[in-house]
Amino acid sequence: MHEGNGRSEKAALAELRRRLGDGLARRRWTKTQLARQAELGRTTVSEAFQDGKPAPSEQTVAALAHALRLDVEELLDLRRSAAAAPAVAGSAASGADDAGPGRPIGHWDxxxxxxxxxGPALPATRTTDRPRARMLPGYVQxxxxxxxxxxxxxxxxxxxxxxxxxxxxxxxxxxxxxxxxxxxxxxxxxxxxxxxxxxxxxxxxxxxxxxxxxxxxxxxxxxxxxxxxxxxxxxxxxxxxxxxxxxxxxxxxxxxxxxxxxxxxxxxxxxxxxxxxxxxxxxxxxxxxVPESFDASALATASELAQNGDTLLADALTRADKHGRLTQDLAGAPELLHQLHNATPPARALLEAAMDARRLGVGLLLPQAFLTDAAVDYLTDAEYDDLTGAWVEHAYAELTRPVHGKQSALRTTTLRPTRRPVPPTEPGTSSPPPAGPTVRLADYLEQHGRTTRSHLCPPASFWHAAHTHLTHPDDLHNLTQAADARLRRRWAHHLRHRAADRGSSNALCELARLREEAGDQEGAEALYRKASKHGDPFALVRLAWMWIKAGDLEGAEAAYREAAEHGDPSALGELARMREETGDREGAEAAYREAAEHGDPSALVGLARLREENGDPEGAEALYREAADYGGGSPTRLLPYGLDPDGTPTPQWTPS
The missing domain is CATH 3.40.50.300 (P-loop containing nucleotide triphosphate hydrolases)
Structure with missing residues (x-):
């Protein structure tokens, strides 16, 4: 390609991206919003704007132009001029937009x-100041x-x-x-x-x-x-x-x-x-x-590799040859446990709070502000009196220090910026990310906490810190259930309301259920409506039941269908039963068929019952067999035709 042509192609590609960028700015969309409007993948849209990437395909350009209301032909002309523009080193010269994801296996570390x-990274060589690749121990099949x-x-x-x-x-x-x-x-x-x-x-x-x-x-x-x-x-x-x-x-x-x-x-x-x-x-x-430990044969193979010079295996076998948990040792588990057992009181309190948070359902990223406040009641009175003004900084520095295998008890993390629009919610129900830095507990310590602390209930400072600092609705709902199970009713009450305020459909449904039990049907319906805006299928089914009682069959049918669209095919079975009760047997059969097609095998039982009532025993038997094959049949339904749930004949019987 001539140099002049190269400059022209680069200019065309730059102009194409400039026009796309101007159109995006005018629409005030994010690239994720644009991807949805154009019905394209987010990565495809992102690379269309990214310098150094090949020119986007004609289909991509056309879709983006239509979504942004730009002149399609002008942008396609620019794309044709830019099609041969070179990419950064290492990128494909052409066709990269259509290439599948991934790279050759040999290119992966x-x-x-x-x-x-x-093990640690090997020291740099004389020819480079970069550390060499870390070693892997010999592999034992x-x-x-x-x-x-x-x-x-x-x-x-x-x-x-x-x-x-x-x-x-x-x-x-x-x-x-x-x-x-x-x-x-x-x-x-x-x-x-x-x-x-x-x-x-x-x-x-x-x-x-x-x-x-x-x-x-x-x-x-x-x-x-x-x-x-x-x-x-x-x-x-x-x-x-x-x-x-x-x-x-x-x-x-x-x-x-x-x-x-x-x-x-x-x-x-x-x-x-x-x-x-x-x-x-x-x-x-x-x-x-995958078993927890190596059996005798695998340990013998590991020992042979160690004798032939594998120093990593040799070191691990000095500790793991008795219990066989060789891979855990190699991954740094003993050092992590050593760090836990020998931590200073403030560091140990932070780790115990983190282990409790993870085992009770808080997400991977734990806000430092939450852990700091939660840790207070994990300390004895004497330990609390010994705290200095810099105890927080010292404790986190201790726990984020790497141990064997480049792992650490707590790893500092950085929250990624939000790259997609937040679903519409009512005022006060948004769930902002946690303020301030977050950390992640080491996997092995998390599992260790699930095993060793399962019988323990966190102290008051833990629940107070959760209510004060946590914002994710799932975290708050999970802790609500944990507090209820541990008879911390007051904290469960406050956490449930905070979870509902943050948009937890589970919490909203639970509050609605409590309103129902108290006889407040109007209040329960209002809460179920809020939960249904988040697509909660249970809330939609409950609303359908309420509307059936109120005589609003059209509204109930719409709610059942929306529940099915949000992942509950059994809602279509409920719709079929509603139609049965109103005398619409033809509509009921159609709904049962639709439910079965959407993955609800119990709907086949409903269809079979209709066939049976309509005098079609052979058709009913075929459907009962099909339901049994899918696990949706029940023995009592199958008995009239002499069949076990697995489809084999069984003697007829009559209850005495």
Whole structure:
């Protein structure tokens, strides 16, 4: 390309971005708002404005122009002139806008994929002042590695696969995934680790762009699948990726703590919302347990590696050869426990408050102001009297100091700026981020606290600090439940109201239920209405019941349908029963069918009952069988046709 052409192309690309920027400024939108209006991914929109990136595609330019009400043809002409403009070093010269996410596996550092460091960085060499890559200890294969290897082999052969390793903190889950994908690196596979701006947003934004021969890396998968807003949609997108042959082969690897795996597998109570239905379906048959410790065979292999010169394993085996918790030792667990047990009283109080906060449901990022105020009653009178004016600074400095493996008991964090519009709420219900610095408790200490402090109730300063400093509605609601369970009724009352003020639909529903019990139907309805504005399906179902009693069947039907749209397919079954009671059997059957199509197998039982009442026993039997296959049938429903829930014949019987 001639130099003059290069300047012309760069000028065209700069002019294109200038016009897009002016249009965005006139509309007073954020890029996230623009992405929604243009029906584009946030990353695609961001890169369209970003210097050094290739020219956006014609489709992207056209969509942005329409959303910003700019001249489409003029911008497309600029785009054609700018199409060959060079990008920064390392970027693709063309087609980068259409490339799938990720980069070659060999270009990743395992520590960037959250493999726990097992030792300090090596010192700089004479030729560079940068530290060399940190060492990993020799890898010891265990039984779960064989299953992983089989999945990798099948992916390499052309079949998409997904495996999620479930195990406690620092049991070697992430390292196992890293070792498993190494055979794919030599054949050109890519690896994508979605994490920016948040893990869930990044995954949802780009899963549709994942190309064949890509490893989708979902370490700490609860941040994706358990996300309250996006988790079910991410699960659906992953399922679509796995079952669409023309998009494969792909390999999805994830990790989970056991409590999250159990939470996602658990079936909801009858009539209760089912917030993880798609996640449960996705994980079925794709979860693999990682044991807490090495068995005798694995320890023998580790000892052999240590004897052959692996100093990291040799050091860890001096402590872990008896209990077999080798990976935890390598990840720094003993040093973290040592720091806890030998901390100064103020530092220990901060750690205990942090462990209590996490085990009772406060989010990952803990405001320092909250922990500082919470820690006061964890100190004895003598310890409190010994505090100096600088105790806070000294205690945090002690706890943020790295220990073995570059970990620390508390890690200072920085809140990312908000990059998406806040949903409309009523005055006083916004949830601003916590003011001031925040910290994150080390994973191992968090789990240690869940085990060792499960029988303890936090002191008064903890509840007071939570009520004073915490702002996230989920944190406040979780602590409300914790206070109730520990008979701290007054704190539960105040925390519930604060959670409701911050927009917690759970707290609003609980307050509404209390109003109902007190006979204040009008007040309960007002609170359910507030919760319904946040898309809470339970609130919508309760409103529907209230409106049925008031004779507003049209309003009830609308509420049931909105509840179904927000993730509760059983609401359609309630709609069907409402139609039955009003004599609309044809409408009831249609609603039952719709509910079954949306994932409510119990609706099949309702359909079968209608068939039975209409004199169609064969059709009813077929539906009962189908319900049993999906887990929605009940033995008493199946007995008239001589069937067990699994579909096998059983003797007829009549209650005596």
């Amino acid at each position: 395992p520590h960037d994929l959250e493999v726990h460091p097992a 265990r039984e779960h590695d064989q299953v992983l290897a089989q999945a990798v082999a099948e992916a390499a052969a052309g079949s998409s696969r997904m495996v999620v390793l479930a195990g406690s903190s620092s049991t070697g889950k992430t390292r196992a995934c890293w070792e498993a994908v190494q055979p794919l690196a030599a054949t050109g596979w890519r690896l994508w680790h979605p994490f920016d701006p948040t893990r869930a947003e990044a995954a949802l934004d780009a899963l549709h762009r994942v190309e064949a021969r890509t490893v989708v890396w979902l370490n700490e998968a609860q941040h994706y699948l358990g996300d309250r807003e996006h988790g079910e949609r991410i699960a659906a997108a992953l399922h679509h990726l796995l079952v669409t042959p023309e998009r494969g082969p792909v390999l999805v690897l994830g990790t989970l703590w056991p409590e999250y795996a159990h939470q996602y597998r658990a079936l909801p109570s009858p009539g209760a919302p089912d917030p993880h239905s798609r996640v449960r379906e996705l994980l079925a048959g794709r979860t693999l347990t």
